[in-house]
Each structure stands twice: as structure tokens, then as C-alpha cells.
Amino acid sequence: MLELRPILSALWRHKVSALLIALQLGLTLAIVSNALVVMNERTERMSRPTGIAENDIVTFNFMAIPKDYDMYDAFRQDLDMIRSLPGVASATISNHVPLSGSGSASGFYTEPNKETGGLGANYYTTDEHFIDALGMKLVAGRGFYPEEVMKISPSSNDRPTIAVVTQKFADDLFPESNGNVLGKAFFNGGDDHPIKIIGIVERNLGPWPNSSIAGRGAFYPAITDRWFYYIVRAEPGQRDKVQKLVEEKLAERDGNRVINTHTIEEEKAQYYAGDNTMVKVLSGVVILLTFIVALGIVGLTVFWITQRQKQIGVRRALGATRTAISRYFLLENLMIAATGIALGTAAAQIFNGFLVREFEQPTLPLTITVACAVALLVVSLTAALVPALRAANISPATATRSV
């Protein structure tokens, strides 16, 4: 038999305290469920496949100290040297490095001489080794032949005539072609120079994974001496060794330059540092908040029990079992928690509406709210459990002692 009526009337005498606990639970539910939905989105964002062998790649860049330095000659000699080193799987040169937060982008069109409505995408200028060096997967067509790779300078208007693109680029630029885009041409804005698609790679998130153009990329067979990075893929597990070795050998081959090197792993961590911090801070918030609320419930339950020691004694003296006493306090807690969760579900929706409107955060699905509500209910009952069990130990004698 559940003693709902006496619980209700007892609660009514402590309505403010009970309401405060309910309010706390409600607010916690609102915060925790929204924090979870944000954390969820960030974690998903960070764990998206990047399309490249992110754990095995090291990049190098150098600045020549003498003024008139033959860059192209240095590129050729350096890359030949790097490719011959032990532990190196493949090496290429590119104007930009994926996931690094620094890159080039432009608008692309399916028709010549268009000015508006282009599709934004990243572009890379690179050589015939890029698919292998980045560890990408070619899904259609072919890569570049060595003789197709041209030298361009940023001040010239030389443009490549072929390109390899990502699947997403192909799908977004030619939505009607069902991925069948080999041989099709695209254009730069205000330009009638066609660039023919000769190959498609599965995926490449590009230099800015959080931007709207992420995943759309075009690769040109061209090398520029203004912006360049050597992208070196090491055999699995050899990355750090290769990084040291290549840095040494580059300096050894020609000491007249300053060499900078990074791993893609570093670049990726740097790029996602904000998202990562957000996830960690939010997990901290969720844990602390749950803890605080639990402590609050313990504190209040203990207080109520001490206050009602005499009543408990009387009830025990009149024949109530220990289980009945514990059950009473747990039921009381359950009723408060249920009220709180009802309030919280509404508050969570309101709070989420605000986050969506002001900060473009994802909307809160009901499943997350329900999951959080169940979790909080368990926390609340657990917090009440210890004091409730202790209450059962109150001896019937207390009832008579202080009278």
C-alpha cells in the first residue's frame, strides 16, 4: 500500500523546500540535456572521417635565406631525397595542408563566364603523388601523370586544364549526374577556361572542416613556389622517426634555409581546440551539476528526517516496518523529482530554443531529454536512499523518550 496522501500533506507543510528541490532538478535537466546535445554535435564533428591518413602524415615547409633561390630545383631535389628515405611511404608537394586552418578557396561554375551563384570549394595545387601521399582513396578515373604537372606563379594566369575532385564536390556541382562526372568540365568565375575532371577521390575535408565548404575540394596538377608544403606519409608507426629524419636531411642537403614542420595530428588538434575545450568544459558542467544536486538532495532529506525523528519513532512504535519508513522517504523523493522533471522538460525546450536562435546550436531531440530525465531520477533516488535507509534505523523508543 502506498501512503500517498500522508506524503502529500507532509510535503505541503514543506512546500517551499520541496519546490526548491524540484526547481533544482528541473534546471539541472534543462542544462544537462542541452549540454549533452551540444557535446554530441561537437564530438560527431570531430570524429568525422577526414579522408586522409591523418595519423601518418608530417608536413614540412622551408624559407630560403638567400634572396634569389631556385625554389623549383630545391623542390625536385628535396622530394627525390625524401622519397628515398627509409620509413617514407610517399611524399608530395601542395600549396596547402588539409585540416591546418590555412588554405585557398574559390567559387566554381558549370558554365563559362558566370559571376554569381558559384559553388565554394577548396583547391590544392599539387603533383602526381598527392593521392598516395595523403592516403586518399581514388573512386573513379585516374590521378595525374608526371608530365601533366605544371609550374605556376601566383602572378601568372597560367591555369591547369584538368583536375581531380572530391566526391562531394562532384555531387554538389553536378547534382543531376549521379556521380558520373568524369570528363565533365567546370569553370572559375568570369572565365571561359574549362577544367576537365579526370578523377574522383572519396573524401577530403579540406583545410577548414568546420566551414560550409568543407569536403568540397579540387586538386590541380600544378606547383607554385609562393605557398608550398611537403606532405610526407610515413609507414604506419614511423611518423615521429620520419619527421626527425626528414628535418635533419633537409637541413643537411641545404643549410641555407629555415625549416618548419608539423604533424597533421597537431594541426587537427589545433583546429578543433575550441570544440574540444567546449566538450571538456561541458562534461565538467554536467558532472559538477549532478553532484551538486545530489548533495542538495542528501542535505535536505537528512534534515527532514531529523526533523521528523519523533514521527518516525511513533510510526515504528505503532507497527510500521523499516521498509515502510524507507519507502515513505523514497516515494516522497520520487514525487518531488517527478515534479522537477516535468518542469525541467519544459525548461529544456525553452533553453534549447534560445540556444538555437542565438547561437545556432542543434535542436534538442526528445530522446536526449528522456535519457537525462531517467538518469536524474536515478541520481535523485540514490541520493535519497542512504538517508532513507538510516531513517529506518530510528528506534521506536525515540517516540517515547522525549514525551
Add this chain to the structure above:
Amino acid sequence: MFGYYVSLAIRSLRRTPVLSGLMVAAIAVGVGAAMTTLTLNYMMSRNALAAKDDVLYAVQLDGWDPHEAADNPSEMPWQLTYQDAVNLLRSDIPINQVAMHRWGGPISLEDSDIRPFTADSRVTTRDFFALFDVPFLYGGTWSKEADQSPIHQLVLSKESNEKLFGGENSVGRTVNFNGVPFTVVGVTEHWQPSPKVHDLNNGHFNESAEAFLPFGLHRAFEIYPWGNTNGWKSEQINSYEDRLNSDMVWLQYWVQLDTPQQIEAYRDFLTGYIREQKEQGRFPRPLKFGLSKPSEWLLLNEVVDGDDRMLNWLSLAFLLVCLVNAVALLLAKFLRKAPEAGVRRALGASRNAVFSQHLVESSCVGLLGGLGGILLTLAGLALIRQLQMGYMDRVASMDWTMMLAAIGLAMLSSLLAGLYPAWRISRTNPSIYLKTQ
């Protein structure tokens, strides 16, 4: 009376150590969380140029795409084209004016063991140091001619001077920059505005430059900026000269205007300039330019981004939960002491006296919570410094203002939290408790 209340409060807190500890912990955690995010946001939005906020202006010109405005809150490109920057430099209205951008190159010393390094640099006009109040350790800025023609002079930062010359006066010495000898004309003091309001491209909290180079070097070195370059139309670019004359934007522009007359005159100048350019077929959009004070510039550039502001709200909500928690616990505690309050009332204490006595008690809890909150804030900031690489060092730290704010927030929160419980207990009817004693 106040002293007596304080001693009563301490006695009462010590009588229920667990409950008191819970209250202090709740307030400390709430204040700690709120202050950590508030401090971050406060440090991130600090205006390093506050002293000259009334006289400095970031200049924007709207020469963007006729079909759509530049994609940012100001709806104008953040930066200027090279040709516009050079044209604006001809005006003699501003006291100081700066056209600049980020660049870099290898720096080395002839016949020296010092390892060459890549110096993050700034190509700028000579007014940079006067306009941004950058103090000199040795020497000064370069000559006026160096802003127009390629003269190989540069200014080092204190840090790079230490690396190259061990910190001694290097004015007149020669360093190689990009393989060419440059004469050092000055060394600046340590100067690291954070956020670096003068150039908010490429990270708001990055290191500032290690070397400063004159504006007259572009053609000689074919300088491509290290910052952002943006364009809106397709242009035929076959040479570096084409690039300089293109509509691509890549320079930051600041002016110092001391009087309202100067501001007025400069506005007229900019209006006239855009009109003149329109006649030549440039500036296809409606006539628009921007003059933003440093404080406005920080807001416009959203230095404190959405995530930071969201965390701010979240931490305030967090504090609210902690407060509700504290109210509930205080209420429980005070009600338990109701018999005591009843006796005091019966002995002639007024309701006000009982009320203030309990308010003092909750303030004690607040003070302790505030102190705990500061410790937690310091711990939280240390944690964030660990999580975020590099730049957070300068941002995630607490100054005296924020320490005081933390105590203030804790006191205010606990006073607010104590208000209802104290009022409730002061309404106690003494007769009930006298009867049961």
C-alpha cells in the same frame, strides 16, 4: 551588534558542519564556474587600445561585389586594397595613419652562430609605433622615404633583439631578412596586445610581430601577405603589378583623428575619394565606409565568439542552480533553528533583529563560498590553459578586478539566497516554540 551576529553565525555554522559545508561548496562551485567563464570572456574582450579609444579609427571602404555585400556583420570588407591604401595615405588630415599587413621571412646574422629563424613580421607605414603607442627600447621608426621607396631598414621587437643580439642596443647593426641586409633603426619594448585589436585576422590572440618593415618594400620583394587575402571578382593577374592594382583586399588601415573637426574632414575626404573612384568605375556598391573605434572594432569582429557567449549563459544558469540549492539548504538550516529564534523573539528581539542576524549568517556562508569560488576559478583557468594550446595563457588568468568581482558575486548570491530563509524565520511565531519547550 554586528560583531555579536557574526559570532552567533560562526557558532551556528560550526554546529552543523556538514550542512554548512554543503552550502559553502554549492556557492563556491557556482561562483567558480560562473567566474571562470566570465573571466575568460572579460579577458578576451579587453581593449588594449582603451587609452586611445576616442582618437583611433579602423577604416573600411565598401568596394565589394555589387551583387552581394561582404559576408560579415559590418557588410564591408575588413581590409583594404593596396591601391586604396596608397591613395588614402596621401591625405594629410590624420595625425597618424597606418597601412599594414602581416608578412614574414627568415632572419639571420652574417658570421654568427645564431640559428636563422622565421620572423613573423609586419609591413607597415612608419606611424605604426606612434599610433598604437608602441614604446621604443632603442632608436625609433624609419625615415619617411622608406614608406615610399625600398629602403632596407627595420625595427626589431624586444624578443627578436634578444635572440639576435642578446638584448644589447642593436641600432645601426645589420641583419639579413629574406637574404637581404637590413639596418636596424629601432627596437621596441615588449608589446603584446591581447586580443591583438590592431589586426584581428589569423587568430585574435596570436603573438604580435617580431620585426617591423617599411611600407616601401612591396615591389622590390614582391611581398605576398601572410594574412588573409580576399577577392570578389575574377581578375586577370599576370604580374605582381596587376596584383597591387587589383580589387583584392589584404591591408589593414588605421587613422588617428584627435578632434571632431578632423573626423568631419576625414569623413568628407573618404566620401570624396569614393565618389572619385566611382567615376572611374570602381566601388559599384552604394557609397559606404566605416570608421570604428577600437572598442567597436572588437565587437564588430566578434572577438568573443558564439561559443564563449553560450558558455557565459550556461555558467550563469549553473550559478542559478547552485543558488537554488543554497536557498533550500539555508531554509532547512534556519527552520531547524526556529526554536532558538522563537526564544529570542520572546525575549524581545524585533523581527528586524532576527532577520539581520540570519542575513549575517548567510553572508558568512557567502564569504566563505566566494573564497572557495576564487580558488576554484583559478583551478578552472589553469585547467583551460592546459586544454587549449598556446594563446590561452594570456587570456586565462585573473586580475584584481575579477577577484573582487568573484567575492562580490558570491556575497550577492548568498545575500539573495539568504533573503527568503531569513525573512521566513523572522516571521516565526514565538508562542509555538515556547509551548513545546
